[in-house]
Amino acid sequence: MIKFHMLKSLNDLLLANESAVASFEGLPQQCEYPHLVLDSLLQNNLIRRKMEGYNHDVLQETVDQEHLLNDEQRSVYSMIINAAENPTPGNTLFFIDGPGGTGKSTLLKHILAKVRLSG
Structure with missing residues (x-):
C-alpha cells in the first residue's frame, strides 16, 4: 500500500x-x-x-425548490434546460458569469439536478 x-x-x-x-x-x-x-x-x-450514481431524493429536493430561483436565474435556467431537452445547433453552449454572490452556484446546482434526474 x-x-x-x-x-x-x-x-x-x-x-x-x-x-x-x-x-x-x-x-x-x-x-x-x-x-x-x-x-x-x-x-x-x-x-x-x-x-x-446520484441520490435521487436529494436531486428531487433540489428540483422541487426551483421556485426559489430569482427572476434572472429562472430565465437562464429555463433557457439552458430548454436547450438540453431540445438541442439545436448553435444553441447548446452557455457561459455563466457574474460577480461572487450572485447565485451562479445555486443556478448550476438546479440545472444539474434537473438534467441528472431526466437521465
Whole structure:
C-alpha cells in the first residue's frame, strides 16, 4: 500500500511536468495494484458519484425548490434546460458569469439536478 501511494504521488508530480511513471522502465506501475487504484478513484467525490450514481431524493429536493430561483436565474435556467431537452445547433453552449454572490452556484446546482434526474 505504501508503494502504491508513493507511485501515485510520484506520478502526480510527473504529470504536472508532462511525464508519467509509465515512461520509466523498471519502475513498478500503479496498474499492478488494481484494488488500490479503485480505492484511490473512489476517494475523488466526482468519480465516486459517477460510479455510484446520484441520490435521487436529494436531486428531487433540489428540483422541487426551483421556485426559489430569482427572476434572472429562472430565465437562464429555463433557457439552458430548454436547450438540453431540445438541442439545436448553435444553441447548446452557455457561459455563466457574474460577480461572487450572485447565485451562479445555486443556478448550476438546479440545472444539474434537473438534467441528472431526466437521465
